[in-house]
Amino acid sequence: MQKKYDWKNNGSQGYPILRGRRNADAVIIGGGLSGLSIALWLCKAGLRVTLLEGNTIGSGSTASCGGFVSLATSMFYHTLEQKMGQSVTAAYAQTQISALGALREIAGEAQKALHWRDTNAWLVAKNAREAQLLSLEADAMKRAGLPCTPSKEMHCPFPGEDGLLIRDMATLDAAGYVKYLTKRSEQLGLRIFEKSRVTSVDTNMVSTQHGSVLAPYVIVATGYPVVNTPGWYFLRLMQKRSAVLQLETNAPFDGMFFDANGDYALRRSYGGMALQMNLDRVGMSPNMIVEKEFEMAYASYLDGVSIDSTISGIDTYSADGLPYIGAYSKKTPNLFVATGYGGRGLIGSMVAAQSISAKILGLQAEGYSIYEGQREGKKPSRDEVGASLSIAGHYLQGVTNSKAPRCTHMGCKLVYRPMTCMWECPCHGSRFDDIGHVISAPATQDAQIHGSKRM
Ligand SMILES: Cc1cc2nc3c(=O)[nH]c(=O)nc-3n(C[C@H](O)[C@H](O)[C@H](O)COP(=O)(O)OP(=O)(O)OC[C@H]3O[C@@H](n4cnc5c(N)ncnc54)[C@H](O)[C@@H]3O)c2cc1C
Structure with missing residues (x-):
């Protein structure tokens, strides 16, 4: 092991x-x-x-x-093609394929240091509606030059109405x-x-x-x-939280599975399995209890499951x-x-x-x-406009409330998250520890916390 x-x-x-x-x-x-x-x-x-x-x-x-290496981790190509056209989608696929090739070469050079393991990957549609969208995704991926095959022959422990197989993807030890x-x-x-x-x-x-x-x-x-x-x-950027759970279970499965909507990713790991759960936007809602979410959404499908460890973190997401x-x-x-x-x-x-x-x-x-950062963008969606207005609200709360601890990035009001003992910025996702030391960007300076109410 x-x-x-x-x-x-x-x-x-x-x-x-x-x-x-x-x-x-x-x-x-x-x-x-x-x-x-x-x-x-x-x-x-x-x-x-x-x-x-x-x-x-x-x-x-x-x-x-979590060490998932795949050219598709949710339905993306069809939407990209609709928003930005076929040539952008093809360039995206080709640059991703070239990067995967380079990663594979490094794995070869590094011999066993990366614990590289070739495996097939499936995008999994949970219901008939997603299955319909998955077939559009398959067409867009093929037009972009990315081979994939519709396939229900998958051993995913979670419900799957349909699947899209992408061969020769991999897992590694990050x-x-x-x-x-x-x-x-x-x-x-x-x-x-x-x-x-x-x-x-x-x-x-x-x-x-x-x-x-x-x-x-x-x-x-x-x-x-x-x-x-x-x-x-x-x-144009936001930070979202996700978590990787190392699980011990008797559930039989083979391969790597990605929820077509991007809710989860699943793979074999350390003799058990690694389940990645994609969660919420940093600072916008009280932190979810990851283990509780797991119990509610996934545990019933996994025979004899127990959680070995949980690690959570944040990543940046662009608007398009x-x-x-x-x-x-x-x-x-x-x-x-x-x-x-x-x-x-x-x-x-x-x-x-x-x-x-x-x-x-x-x-x-x-x-x-x-x-390129200066690429032609699509018009912002309703959700993006809503998010920007909410950011403006937090910013104003920060500047109008002199007692509120403020983010040192742009002055938004920080919120305290007792579960992680961190102060989080709802605007851009900077995080600070209990006493104000900066933990994650974009802030570069520590925040003044002393005497602030943790609510
Ligand atoms: C739970 C989870 C699971 C994931 N699983 C996968 C997966 O299986 N496969 C996959 O492909 N991707 C996965 N990702 C995404 C992937 O981990 C990230 O996209 C990637 O690590 C980002 O790397 P980065 O170097 O851009 O950022 P980071 O890893 O955040 O590195 C940025 C660094 O900059 C430092 N820094 C910040 N501000 C300053 C400053 N002012 N001065 C100096 N240093 C500074 C920080 O301390 C940090 O070390 C996962 C992400 C999460 C949260």
């Missing part, structure tokens, strides 16, 4: 804090899957790269990654992958600094509390981007479902962003590594223009 997933507790490699001034060819802010993948690609090309991590390597969203990326990049010259939260980015100068790095290329890989303007990503990867804005060609993977960070971060390194090295990167 493999060792249990425990990166969060064993993550720190004891890298130093950045002190004083350094020069580099490229500086990367953030040591998660994005920052580390981009670092490896740039180091391979011979660049001198410095990576600044505010906490410890792999401690952000990456710490909860902790092993992060360790491999880190080790390999260091061998190629990467300099890593931990506990070095970036507090300002000024053209080609990146500053932390105790030091700074001067570099012609700056890459913001902080999950939610910490630079507000240019780019204005805070108007495509990640933002590329130049921060048209006016800043040397400042890059990589975010908005919407729960598909293993492949997304590899797309970021391939795309951003190609741009820095002056190589052809045409298919990747679909990910």
